[in-house]
Amino acid sequence: MNYLYTLGGMFSDIFHKLIDTKSYAVGVLASITTCAISWAGPNWVMHQGPTRQHAVGIFILLAVFGLDWLCGSRLAKKSPKQSQETNTAIDSAIRDAVIIIICILAIEMDDFLQTRSIIFAFFTASFIYQNFKSVCANAYILGWRGYFPAKTLDWIFKWIDKWLDNEIKAKTKNTFQLRKQRRNKMKNKIIKILVATLAAFLFATSLVGGVQAYSIDNTYKLGDNEGSAYTASNNYIILHDVGTESKAWENASYLKRAWSTAGAYVQYYVGDGGKVYAGGSEGYQAWGAGTVANAGSPVQIELAHTYDKAQFAKDYAAYVNLARNSAIKYGIPLTLDGSGRGIKTHLWVTNNLWGNHTDPYDYLARFGVTKQKLAQDLQTGLPEDGTATVPSNPNPTTPTTPSxxxxxxxxxxxxxxxxxxxxxxxxxxxxxxxxxxxxxxxxxxxxxxxxxxxxxxxxxxxxxxxxxxxxxxxxxxxxxxxxxxxxxxx
CATH class of the missing domain: 2.30.30.40 (SH3 Domains)
Known part of the structure; x- marks a missing residue:
């Protein structure tokens, strides 16, 4: 039904244009002329049924269509409006096909009404005139008048100027009217983008203190054929600590070598003064928290140990920001150890899924970081220089050398x-x-x-x-x- 409405609208537009451009007058004149010719003697116009001349008329119409398409496509490239209408060429082809069908139907109407070829002559002449006028107007707007000998044909051009006046005004308005308006819109859009970018930059620098984000070291990253081949669902980001007094790079290096025999690895190892070492591939299962948790976690993160407060501040900030960014990337809520999806500690996994681990809370308590603070920091992010990491009045477990x-x-x-x-x-x-x-x-x-x-x-x-x-x-x-x-x- 939509196709019928579309074709109906196209027929309506075609005939309205015949009337608006007075092309119908040419068709009437052609019909009268054919009648006059018939009185003077036999002619193809008075022949009942298709003739070679009917085919010639259709060919001329097709040739005019081709010229109109060439000129119109050239003009469209200069138009800020037409360049956006990707369906224009398709619509033009459909319109031209409809016009050809109308001319063919005119032959059949002549046959049915016994009007010889009068109806065909009317429509074919009207459409040839209408489209040829469009060709001339397009060429005029493109400035192709200069390719003709203006002096010798000056009287012709004066007549053409007058003949094409309305068509040229309509095409110029349709083609170039919006150029200034679109230029202003583009200018306003660019200004808005710049303002939004500046605002986002200022917001980001106020959030993280203007320091650069952590960088990821891929030295110990598992190869393409290493680690699990199974993708993880986006349910959890799991937080660990390494459980021993060791450095981040040492854990990353060891599990790069021993991931298969040890049966363990995660996506990231954080420590050594805020450094991040990549392990397994994001989005795939790691082996860090049991089957169920591993299958639902695109990212798991280990935090290395230290007894240095300044180093811990940087480690903790990178740990929090990496977890937060990973959750945002995979559409996981920033809530800590709550029900359903979210950021989880290994302790939450033990209490709700499987296992016996309590990390990372025991280690974080060494520097006075509570569950409440971790939850809040995951919501806001932290400056990675460590300036806002440790509580102002911490009550940490007193750091001691390892026994x-x-x-x-x-x-x-x-x-x-x-x-x-x-x-x-x-x-x-x-x-x-x-x-x-x-x-x-x-x-x-x-x-x-x-x-x-x-x-x-x-x-x-x-x-x-x-x-x-x-x-x-x-x-x-x-x-x-x-x-x-x-x-x-x-």
């Missing part, structure tokens, strides 16, 4: 970092022996933090705790044979 209770029996406490030489070294899980479970290779020139060391036989072993997503595991690696070190220490 020796976590040091394996017989090992000497010492915090340091071993930097491997040019040969991979296999670490061992559970005990300092080459017969213990193999872990992962420490690659050449990679680093390995340790909390203690011990000489056993001809080898010197160092030790560190790593959190595998379920529990802390004790990992050992040999670094010296006799008096010959396999790398350097710092």
């Amino acid at each position: 020796n209770s976590n040091i394996p029996a017989g090992f000497t406490p010492e915090r340091g970092t071993f930097v491997n030489g040019d040969t991979p070294i296999m670490d061992r899980v559970g005990g300092p022996s080459v017969y213990n479970t193999q872990g992962e290779y420490l690659q050449p020139y990679a680093s390995w933090a340790y909390d203690s060391y011990k000489r056993i036989g001809n080898l010197v072993w160092i030790h560190q705790w790593f959190f595998n997503g379920e529990t802390n595991i004790s990992v050992f690696i040999p670094v010296r044979e006799g008096s010959y070190p396999w790398g350097t220490f710092k």
Whole structure:
């Protein structure tokens, strides 16, 4: 039904234009002329049914359509209005097809009414005249008059100017009327965009203190064929802490090597003064909080430990902002540990889904960060220079140096970092022996933090705790044979 209305409107427009442009007068004149010719002698116009001349008339009409399309398309490129009307070419083709159909129907009407070819002559002449006038007006507006010998044809151009006056005014108005108006609209739009951008910038700088956002280090990011291949639904952002006194890069480096054997990794590791190290790919399941939580979390974040208050301030700010930005990116509510979707701690996962972990609240309490403060900071974001991180009157757990209770029996406490030489070294899980479970290779020139060391036989072993997503595991690696070190220490 909509097509019928469209065609009806098109027929109406065509005939209105015939009347408005007085093209019908040409058709009437053509019909009268054909009648006069018929009185003088036989003519194709008085022939009943299609002839070669009917085909010639249709061909001339098609040729005029082609000229009109060429001139009109050229003119449209100069028009700020026409350039926006992407359906103009389609509409023109449909209109021209309708006109051809009208002319064909005129032949049939002549046959039905026994009017010879009078009706066909009327419509065909009218449409040729109407469209040829449009061609001339388009050419005139385009300035193509200069391609003709103006002096010798001056009297013709004067007549053409008068003949095309109304058509030229209509096309000029339709084509260029809105140029100034559109220029002003564009100018206003640009001003609005600039104002909005400036306002957003001022708001953002007021929110985060004007400091640059955290950057993400991809040094330890899992490769395309590493980690889970299953996508996660956008239900949770899960917050962890590493559970041991270790650096962020150490955890990222270890789980880059051991993600498969340890059965653990997350998307991001935060620490070392506000640094962020990438692990698994965002949007895919990580192995950090159990099957159900992993399947519903596009991002999980580990926070490394420190006893330095200034470093913690930067770590915590990056931790909060990364969680907040991730939640916004995936359309997850910024509510902390509430019902339904939102940002969750590993403690919430334990209480509502599965597991026995309580992080990260115990570690955050070391510096006086409560659940209420974490929830508020996730709503607002924090300056990443750490200036608004720690409460003004905190009541933190008094920071102390790590006790020796976590040091394996017989090992000497010492915090340091071993930097491997040019040969991979296999670490061992559970005990300092080459017969213990193999872990992962420490690659050449990679680093390995340790909390203690011990000489056993001809080898010197160092030790560190790593959190595998379920529990802390004790990992050992040999670094010296006799008096010959396999790398350097710092």
